[in-house]
Amino acid sequence: MKNVKRWLALGMAAMMTAGVLAGCGSTSTDTANDSSESTAAETTEAADAAESTEASEGEAATSAGAGSVYYLNFKPEQDEQWQDLAKAYTEETGVPVTVVTAASGNYETTLMSEMGKSGAPTLFQVNGPVGLANWKDYCYDLSGSAIYGELTSEDFALKDGDAVAGIAYVIESYGLICNKTLLEEAGYSIDDIKSFADLKKVAEDITSRSSELGFAAFTSAGMDGSSDWRFKTHLANLPIYFEYKEDGIGSTPAIKGTYLDAYRNIWDLYVNNSTCSGKDLAAKTGDDSRNEFLNKEAVFFQNGSWEYGNLVGDGKFTDDDLAMIPIYIGVGDEANQGLCTGTENYWCVNKDASADDIQATLDFMYWCVTSDKGTTSMSDEMGFVIPFKNAKESPNLFVKQDSAYTAEGKTPVSWNFTTMPSEEWKNGVGSALTAYAADETDANWDAVVSAFVDGWATEYELANQQ
Amino acid sequence: MEKAIKKHAVIFILPTLAAFIIGFIVPFVEGLYLSFCKFTTVGNATWVGLANYRAAITDTSFQRAFGFTVLFAVVSILSINILAFALAVLLTQKLRGTNIFRTVFFMPNLIGGIVLGYIWQILINCVMTIIEQPLLALNATAGYWGLIILMGWQQIGYMMIIYIAGLQNVPDSLIEAAEIDGANRLQTLFKIKIPMVMSSVTICIFLTLTNSFKLFDQNLALTGGDPNHMTDMMALNIYNTFYARSGMQWKGYGQAKAVIFCALVIFISLFQLRATRSREVQQ
Numbered sequence: 001m002k003n004v005k006r007w008l009a010l011g012m013a014a015m016m017t018a019g020v021l022a023g024c025g026s027t028s029t030d031t032a033n034d035s036s037e038s039t040a041a042e043t044t045e046a047a048d049a050a051e052s053t054e055a056s057e058g059e060a061a062t063s064a065g066a067g068s069v070y071y072l073n074f075k076p077e078q079d080e081q082w083q084d085l086a087k088a089y090t091e092e093t094g095v096p097v098t099v100v101t102a103a104s105g106n107y108e109t110t111l112m113s114e115m116g117k118s119g120a121p122t123l124f125q126v127n128g129p130v131g132l133a134n135w136k137d138y139c140y141d142l143s144g145s146a147i148y149g150e151l152t153s154e155d156f157a158l159k160d161g162d163a164v165a166g167i168a169y170v171i172e173s174y175g176l177i178c179n180k181t182l183l184e185e186a187g188y189s190i191d192d193i194k195s196f197a198d199l200k201k202v203a204e205d206i207t208s209r210s211s212e213l214g215f216a217a218f219t220s221a222g223m224d225g226s227s228d229w230r231f232k233t234h235l236a237n238l239p240i241y242f243e244y245k246e247d248g249i250g251s252t253p254a255i256k257g258t259y260l261d262a263y264r265n266i267w268d269l270y271v272n273n274s275t276c277s278g279k280d281l282a283a284k285t286g287d288d289s290r291n292e293f294l295n296k297e298a299v300f301f302q303n304g305s306w307e308y309g310n311l312v313g314d315g316k317f318t319d320d321d322l323a324m325i326p327i328y329i330g331v332g333d334e335a336n337q338g339l340c341t342g343t344e345n346y347w348c349v350n351k352d353a354s355a356d357d358i359q360a361t362l363d364f365m366y367w368c369v370t371s372d373k374g375t376t377s378m379s380d381e382m383g384f385v386i387p388f389k390n391a392k393e394s395p396n397l398f399v400k401q402d403s404a405y406t407a408e409g410k411t412p413v414s415w416n417f418t419t420m421p422s423e424e425w426k427n428g429v430g431s432a433l434t435a436y437a438a439d440e441t442d443a444n445w446d447a448v449v450s451a452f453v454d455g456w457a458t459e460y461e462l463a464n465q466q
Numbered sequence: 467m468e469k470a471i472k473k474h475a476v477i478f479i480l481p482t483l484a485a486f487i488i489g490f491i492v493p494f495v496e497g498l499y500l501s502f503c504k505f506t507t508v509g510n511a512t513w514v515g516l517a518n519y520r521a522a523i524t525d526t527s528f529q530r531a532f533g534f535t536v537l538f539a540v541v542s543i544l545s546i547n548i549l550a551f552a553l554a555v556l557l558t559q560k561l562r563g564t565n566i567f568r569t570v571f572f573m574p575n576l577i578g579g580i581v582l583g584y585i586w587q588i589l590i591n592c593v594m595t596i597i598e599q600p601l602l603a604l605n606a607t608a609g610y611w612g613l614i615i616l617m618g619w620q621q622i623g624y625m626m627i628i629y630i631a632g633l634q635n636v637p638d639s640l641i642e643a644a645e646i647d648g649a650n651r652l653q654t655l656f657k658i659k660i661p662m663v664m665s666s667v668t669i670c671i672f673l674t675l676t677n678s679f680k681l682f683d684q685n686l687a688l689t690g691g692d693p694n695h696m697t698d699m700m701a702l703n704i705y706n707t708f709y710a711r712s713g714m715q716w717k718g719y720g721q722a723k724a725v726i727f728c729a730l731v732i733f734i735s736l737f738q739l740r741a742t743r744s745r746e747v748q749q
Contacts, residue, residue: 109709116507130712134506223603225690282603282692283591423710431694435604463713 067360072114072121073101074345077306081381088373095360111135115350122353122361126166127344128418129251132158133463139165140351140358146366147388156387158346166346169369170384173339173402173412174234174304175324177311182215182299190323196265196330203273206299217273219298222284223434230286230302231267232430235327236452237340237417239263242331244416251419253460257453262329264445270302271437278437302327305398309383312397324398326405326413338405339398342415343387421459428455501721504714518722521715527695528723531703538610538699539678542617546674547667550622554629555655568630571623579620583687586616590688602689606696609689613697616684621677625670632666633659661747668742675738679731700727 073082079101086097100121102110107125114121115138126132132139141163142148148164151157158166176199178190186206193199203217210216221231239259244250246258271278275292293301294316301307305324311317326337349361368374369388378384379392385399394400406412420426428451436444471478496508501518503511522528553571557564574582590612591601602608636659644654660667682701685691691698691706698706704727708720 112507116509133712134714137506137510279598279601280595282601283587422712424706427710428694431603431692435693438600438604463711465713465715 067354067356067358068095069097069123069357069361069364070119070121071097071099071123071361071364072107072111072125073099074107074125075382076101076104077309078382078384081377084381085368085374085377088377089364089367092373093363093367095364097364108134120350120352122350122357123365124348124350125169126158126346126348128158128346128415130418130420130422130463132160132165132346132348135348136160136165138348138350138352139163140349140353141165142167142349142362145362147362147369150366150369150388150390152387152389152391156343166348167365168343168345168387169347169365170345170378170382171341171343171387172305172385173324173341173398174302175326175339175398177293177301177303177307177322177324177398179293179296179299179301179317179321180323181321182213182296186213186299190325193325193328195334196262196328199328200265200269203269203300207273215296216275216298217300218270218275219289219292219301220274220276220284221267221270221281221302221437222286222289223281223430223437224283224285227284227286227289228430228434229426231270231433232426233417233420234304234340235266235302236263236420236426236429237415238266238327238329238331238413240416240419241340241413242329245332251416253457253464255453255456257449259329259331260449260452262331263452264448266327266329267433267436268440271440274298278440281437282434305385305396305402306383308396308398319397322397324401326410333411336410338410338412339402340415341402341406341412342418344415344418421456422463424462425451425455425459428459497721498725501718501725503721504718506714506717514718518715518718519726521719522722522726525707525719525723527698528700528703528707530695531698531700534610534697535679535681535699538613538681539675542614542678543671543674545614546618546621546625547670549618550625550670551629553622553626554633555659557626558630558633568623568627571626573623574620575624577620579683580687582616582620583684586612586619587688603692606693609692609697612688613681613684616688617678617681620684621674625674628666628670628673629663632663636662661745664742664746668739668746671738671742672735676731676735679727679734 069086071082071086073079079099082099082101086099089095089097100110100114108131111121111124115124124135124138126135126139139160142157143162143164145164147167148157151167156168156171157164158168180190183189183202186202186209188202193202206213206215206217222228223231239257239262240255242262243256243258244252247256271281274281275297276284289301290303290307290310292298294311311322312319324339326339328334328337347365349358349365351358353361368378369386370390375386375388375390375392378386379394383394383396383399385391385394385396385402402412429448432444432448432451436448500508500511502513502515503518504514505511557567557571561567587602590608594601594605594608599605599608602612640658640662641654644658649657680701681699682705685697685699685702686705689697691702695703695706700723704720704723707716707723
């Protein structure tokens with residue numbers, strides 16, 4: 001009897017132990033499998049595969065057999081469409097595609113933990129040169145890949161030295177979204193706005209008559225975290241763009257701030273002709289701003305082509321109500337200034353994945369941007385403009401306008417904010433802008449300039465120190 | 467029988483021990499190792515020695531965050547414990563509806579830090595607009611007091627429960643004896659009740675101390691460190707070092723800061739435990 005009890009106890013204890021271990025079992029067995037797959041032999045194979053991709057370009061879509069794709073998606077708005085597209089691809093080719101979407105604002109943290117695991121994402125994205133600095137050791141050189149050959153312009157490749165580390169998969173534009181109907185009520189049309197001086201005149205006129213008209217010129221330039229990127233990053237791009245252009249450079253360790261006065265002018269215009277007082281901007285959110293625009297409380301709303309889906313639809317606006325005009329800051333050749341067009345979404349392939357997975361991933365990317373199903377989904381359902389030869393035209397009004405502006409011979413303003421030295425720099429500028437908006441004194445503006453110019457040098461040094 | 471249990475003790479503690487090792491010891495040691503490395507993900511670390519610690523210690527933002535945290539901890543420990551104890555004393559009197567009050571005071575503790583942070587942000591910003599002061603994002607003083615109020619609101623109820631339990635354990639005979647000896651209520655409180663609940667005081671101070679130092683959610687949601695990192699506490703500073711920076715070296719710095727932070731919290735709380743324990747009385 002005693003023995004029976006003893007064995008029973010032992011058995012129970014063993015079961016409990018097994019239970020505990022089973023909890024972590026799935027991951028630990030995974031580790032074992034995957035790490036055996038990605039041993040040294042595989043790494044050399046991966047290198048070979050890099051050379052052989054060019055040869056296999058033609059039959060790329062069919063050659064994939066053993067590999068699988070794990071895409072860590074950056075854009076939560078398009079999660080559903082990516083899931084559908086992945087399913088369609090799996091049905092068509094039999095290659096399993098997993099799409100995981102990181103929660104908004106958590107991409108970097110999610111990527112970091114996912115990359116540390118076995119079974120890491122084979123396809124991920126970085127937001128430009130600064131983001132690449134973190135991840136360049138993981139980027140597979142795409143220079144020989146089929147998808148690289150599909151790009152409409154070399155400019156859409158993100159290079160690390162000679163290697164192609166990333167490939168842009170969506171091009172976006174931003175500017176001043178305007179409510180044409182309200183603008184007409186105020187007695188203007190978008191053709192009246194061709195420069196900063198025009199914009200200022202119109203905005204200030206609307207402000208002076210705002211009680212009579214019942215709306216303001218600009219939606220609130222909210223400096224809450226959900227909205228401040230529109231100003232500390234997107235608006236700040238303009239003075240940087242013009243400075244780079246004047247100096248003929250593409251990035252710099254130290255910004256001079258040549259056009260910061262223009263930055264101040266446009267910021268003053270936003271703050272002083274807004275739906276609310278500058279003091280309240282610190283707490284205004286992105287939703288506040290959008291809702292003001294939707295409720296016809298303001299004519300202008302600085303945002304990008306990605307907002308299209310939020311603005312047009314049932315009970316909202318139609319294409320006829322809206323237009324996007326360039327953000328004029330009174331610098332450069334305003335008559336030929338286009339929208340701010342560029343990308344901060346680059347696809348990168350994880351070079352530490354197994355050769356099969358890399359090949360499967362390359363095939364998937366190629367399929368997405370060349371096949372009918374892929375391009376249709378990306379343009380119609382996700383609303384992207386993709387910089388590839390087979391791209392379909394997007395139904396997005398703002399995107400169409402961007403092409404129209406370019407066709408008229410206007411030069412799009414490029415996205416230089418991807419060269420901003422760090423997130424910290426943006427936060428510093430944002431903080432100073434908020435303080436300035438609450439109290440528009442020269443001293444507060446000096447703080448913005450200091451955060452912009454001195455902050456750049458400091459942050460650049462901090463980010464690039466060894 | 468007892469001998470048999472002793473013999474098989476290892477088997478019985480194995481499940482928990484295994485969980486503890488996998489869930490705590492291994493990550494801790496790995497974290498310690500990473501603090502001496504430069505890395506992007508835990509898999510590709512390269513050893514850099516003490517460079518991370520050098521950078522962490524000389525980082526002025528970390529020092530400032532430390533200062534702010536200490537300032538916050540002192541005020542919040544005092545205010546939370548004094549108020550919680552006062553409430554506990556009040557709610558152990560023979561009043562009607564004490565149980566309802568206890569529940570009500572305890573409830574804020576059940577709401578998550580992030581949610582509370584945002585709710586209080588809206589409330590405080592609203593008040594700031596009415597009294598025409600700069601909003602939270604521009605107002606470090608308001609951010610500081612906001613944090614104190616928020617933490618007080620959240621934790622007083624919890625500490626109150628612990629104090630109530632302590633107070634209820636004070637033997638009636640002692641209080642009666644004091645009364646017979648002619649002690650008034652204040653004297654009973656200071657000479658009998660407080661010394662008798664010193665063990666609760668130890669626990670409560672320990673909890674508030676570690677909570678104040680480790681505070682993250684509320685800090686992130688209420689002020690996010692605004693304006694310009696003036697209201698960054700240590701945990702938020704570490705988080706920002708880790709995630710808001712680009713460049714591989716920052717991960718190592720963040721990790722080193724985290725190790726320093728951990729050691730600091732352990733050291734301070736051990737010191738506090740020793741200090742308050744010595745005042746506890748045996749019943």
